[in-house]
Amino acid sequence: MNPEERHIFSVLVENRFGVLARVAGLFSGRGFNIDSLNVAETHDRSISQITLVTHGDAQIIEQIYHHLNRLIDVIEVTDLSTDTHVERELVLIKIATDDPQKRTEILQVAEVFRGRVIDMKPASLVLEITGDEGKLKAAIDIFNTYGILELARTGKIAMLRGAES
Amino acid sequence: MELSGAQILVDSLKREGVEYIFGVNGGAAMPIFDALYGETEIKLIPMRHEQGASHAADGYARVTGDVGVALATSGPGATNLVTGIATAYMDSIPMVAITGQVFTHYIGSDAFQECDIIGVTRPVCKHSYLIKNSDEVADVVAEAFHIAKTGKPGPVVIDIAKDAQMHEALFQYPETVDIRSYKPQVHGDPAQIAKAAALIKEAKRPMLYAGGGVVLANASEELRQLTLKTQIPITVTLMGLGAFPETHPLAMEMPGMHGSCCANYAFTDADLVIAIGARFDDRVTGDLSKFAPNAKKVHIDIDASCIGKNVPVDVPIVGDAKSVLTELNKQVGIADIDPWRDQIQEWKQKYPFEYEQKADKVMPQYVIEQIYEHFSDAIVVADVGQHQMWAAQYFKFTEPRQWLNSGGLGTMGFSLPAAIGAQLGCPDKTVVNINGDGSYIMTIQELVPAVTMKLPLKIFIINNMYLGMVRQWQELFHGKRYSAVDYHDNPDFALLAQAFGATGLRVEHTEDVVPALQKAKGITGGPVVIDFIVDEEENVFPMVPAGAGLGDVIRGLS
Numbered sequence: 086m087n088p089e090e091r092h093i094f095s096v097l098v099e100n101r102f103g104v105l106a107r108v109a110g111l112f113s114g115r116g117f118n119i120d121s122l123n124v125a126e127t128h129d130r131s132i133s134q135i136t137l138v139t140h141g142d143a144q145i146i147e148q149i150y151h152h153l154n155r156l157i158d159v160i161e162v163t164d165l166s167t168d169t170h171v172e173r174e175l176v177l178i179k180i181a182t183d184d185p186q187k188r189t190e191i192l193q194v195a196e197v198f199r200g201r202v203i204d205m206k207p208a209s210l211v212l213e214i215t216g217d218e219g220k221l222k223a224a225i226d227i228f229n230t231y232g233i234l235e236l237a238r239t240g241k242i243a244m245l246r247g248a249e250s
Numbered sequence: 251m252e253l254s255g256a257q258i259l260v261d262s263l264k265r266e267g268v269e270y271i272f273g274v275n276g277g278a279a280m281p282i283f284d285a286l287y288g289e290t291e292i293k294l295i296p297m298r299h300e301q302g303a304s305h306a307a308d309g310y311a312r313v314t315g316d317v318g319v320a321l322a323t324s325g326p327g328a329t330n331l332v333t334g335i336a337t338a339y340m341d342s343i344p345m346v347a348i349t350g351q352v353f354t355h356y357i358g359s360d361a362f363q364e365c366d367i368i369g370v371t372r373p374v375c376k377h378s379y380l381i382k383n384s385d386e387v388a389d390v391v392a393e394a395f396h397i398a399k400t401g402k403p404g405p406v407v408i409d410i411a412k413d414a415q416m417h418e419a420l421f422q423y424p425e426t427v428d429i430r431s432y433k434p435q436v437h438g439d440p441a442q443i444a445k446a447a448a449l450i451k452e453a454k455r456p457m458l459y460a461g462g463g464v465v466l467a468n469a470s471e472e473l474r475q476l477t478l479k480t481q482i483p484i485t486v487t488l489m490g491l492g493a494f495p496e497t498h499p500l501a502m503e504m505p506g507m508h509g510s511c512c513a514n515y516a517f518t519d520a521d522l523v524i525a526i527g528a529r530f531d532d533r534v535t536g537d538l539s540k541f542a543p544n545a546k547k548v549h550i551d552i553d554a555s556c557i558g559k560n561v562p563v564d565v566p567i568v569g570d571a572k573s574v575l576t577e578l579n580k581q582v583g584i585a586d587i588d589p590w591r592d593q594i595q596e597w598k599q600k601y602p603f604e605y606e607q608k609a610d611k612v613m614p615q616y617v618i619e620q621i622y623e624h625f626s627d628a629i630v631v632a633d634v635g636q637h638q639m640w641a642a643q644y645f646k647f648t649e650p651r652q653w654l655n656s657g658g659l660g661t662m663g664f665s666l667p668a669a670i671g672a673q674l675g676c677p678d679k680t681v682v683n684i685n686g687d688g689s690y691i692m693t694i695q696e697l698v699p700a701v702t703m704k705l706p707l708k709i710f711i712i713n714n715m716y717l718g719m720v721r722q723w724q725e726l727f728h729g730k731r732y733s734a735v736d737y738h739d740n741p742d743f744a745l746l747a748q749a750f751g752a753t754g755l756r757v758e759h760t761e762d763v764v765p766a767l768q769k770a771k772g773i774t775g776g777p778v779v780i781d782f783i784v785d786e787e788e789n790v791f792p793m794v795p796a797g798a799g800l801g802d803v804i805r806g807l808s
Binding site: 099103106107114144147148152155158159160 | 429553
């Protein structure tokens, strides 16, 4: 068995109904993994961008690349992992703040992660943190010790560095 | 001029040169059938089951190379098409399957005869469209035909809501189709082709391995040139039979599970395998770890995802077989491999396809041999099972599109409706349907349109009263526990044929085989069915057991 690698694919698709089902169906039908998936319109409204994180050995990754390309509605597939790229994910964390002492501590920790408070209630607050996978994991691990009430994350988005690809 | 969506659909199909539509009428497709009523340019062929409609469209596409068209209503009509769509998808057959859909305002409400056929067919078609507005019809049809027949061909589904069939719109058929996200690669990379040519020059034990892609690309002529120019031995897969004449000395015949020992031994010993439009299917390779272990591999395929999927490849060439072979042929000469050719000839002579003539039994292989003797130029449409393998082994195909079968999906019931499509596509040819007793009865109802249209089909049933291939596996791997394969309770197919209005004959003795075939040859006013009652427990050999390597082929006759 060859070593498994994590890859981020940027997939530009026609912005039509049913396209996501085709992409998702390809992964489920062929037994490929989806670790995270993000879909949104681009600056060109006729095109959507899917950022897809997957893993597998080199042969599987190559198959994923070719099968994505084979879908009629797929305009362009880029394996971002083969080049230097930036990646970000956004997470919203709701944490219990039942005593003021704890709240102060949480705000200090949030500062370390450059988190922003976007909602505050007497018994809880919501933090917004962006970063790469490692940073978000570290943040979640620490906030877990304070009791996370709810957590939502966007899934990764990514882009090649430098000039327009 | 404003026309109804259904009329736009029919006019668009005319623009695509469609001759036949195979269909079954029903509620949500009625406006389309209405638009076809009295239509003379396109002939509507009413089939008796939607599965028959999709297989008939498929058979038409396989013999002509044009896009076959099937038509059904929503819900059950559409789901009945699915087996035929999946069959075409697995064998890369160009087809457009049109389904009616409930009114747009009912979609998603679990309306009567509603089914999300786009969702159902997503994994078994090349692409699909749901039309909700009449003004989309013409553009969608143009795109669907373009997608179905270019690149790696395949079925495209068009689901059209009933109100989109009824509402009027301006008919304007697009002159060209340009899909920014769909640009199939036709020409192979010249550097890769040069590498392949260099490998051919160096090889001492090269072999060509050609598949259905050669037939689909209309590249048989180029394949013949490559083989004759290099004098490299060639094996052609089940899907490619006829791409190179099986009667030629360089032909090693079909490889794989029930292929020739020669082809399988050649794979095992070869130092270079040049795959052309073949996909290293598990039925060809056997145990992958033992497959062509000493060979470098060149793989020419239009579908990049097919290359390296099962077998690591040294020289991948993505492109159309015709274009790539044309370039490759310019760079190759006769290969200096006499000892290898001698070895191939030795295997060929030592291990031909053979069987034992048992006393008082009609041997199925003998029937096929005699069919070949009497109908060697015919188009042969086989079904799936033992008879299919015997037909592939004992009928010597010499022309592309002469042999039709469901190789990928292995769909029982394929052949009779496909033979109807084939006969309509090639009205001047004799079409022979070699069927099994199990597969024949799966789509037997399609004898009705064959009789109605007086198609002179030769339907030959290799009847061993069993689901024979499964029985063979049960005999070999399940201790002869014949679970659910005993078909002795089938009706008398000769009598049944007569009930349908066809000629029906039954043959139970070896000496009656040839007279019956001669009689069949003379019947031209409609279909003839011959029920050949053959040895019940004859097995298909050679056989590479599932999971074994090709070198471990069981030659049979034990």
